[in-house]
Amino acid sequence: METPIGPLLVAATDEGLVNVGFRADEATVRRAVATMGRRLGGEPVEDAARLAPVTEQMEAYFAGSLKEFSLDLDWSLTTGFNRRVLRELAAGVPYGTVVGYQDLADRVGEPGAARAVGTAMGANPIPLVVPCHRVVESGGGIGGFGGGLEIKRTLLALEGVLPAPLF
Known part of the structure; x- marks a missing residue:
């Protein structure tokens, strides 16, 4: 998926969104899909209808018209303490706030x-939707x-927490 912060890999299971990956070039996507297939125990299938929501x-988030995602999430790529923190x-x-x-x-x-x-933030399999960019x-x-500090600054600026980057 093309976005203002670069290409993202988005993946979902029958339970919900399971992964969002930054800088999704072809090699990154190949590695991520293979890893998800092993961890989730199945062959990935491209399904635009499942990913449409x-x-x-x-797209609405990046346009500034969506402040809260309402997606089903599949937490199966995280466990224990990390899952508790991410939940x-x-x-x-x-949206528009940060936490230490x-x-x-x-x-x-x-x-x-x-x-x-x-x-736990570094291991977050669903960034953006589970907003680890809001942890400071x-x-x-x-x-x-x-995803890199430039992307974090851009997301915080989009949400009004930081001023927009000058360039």
Whole structure:
């Protein structure tokens, strides 16, 4: 899927959206699809109808007209602590807001786990929809981002958290 932040790989199962991948060039897509096939136990099939709600909502998000995704999600590519943190992020950090790594750790009852929250963000299989770009350093820094800091800044600017990049 072509977007203002570059090509994205979007993948869904019968349960819902299972993966969003940044910088989806041909080699990246091939590797991601093979990995998903192994982890999910099946051969991927291209199905535009299944992905239509995803692409429609992502297009609306990038156009600025969608503030909250309403997609079924398949959480099967994440487990344990990471899943708990990502579910809290999805449910509790709305469009146009940010949360610190430490605050998110506190919210899931693990006050000493700010670094582990960072690891969970880096392992998020459904970025954008599960908005790991909204997690920042408690001291005011932007923090890291698996898609790259330029994409994180662009997404935060789209949501009105940061000023739009000058160039």
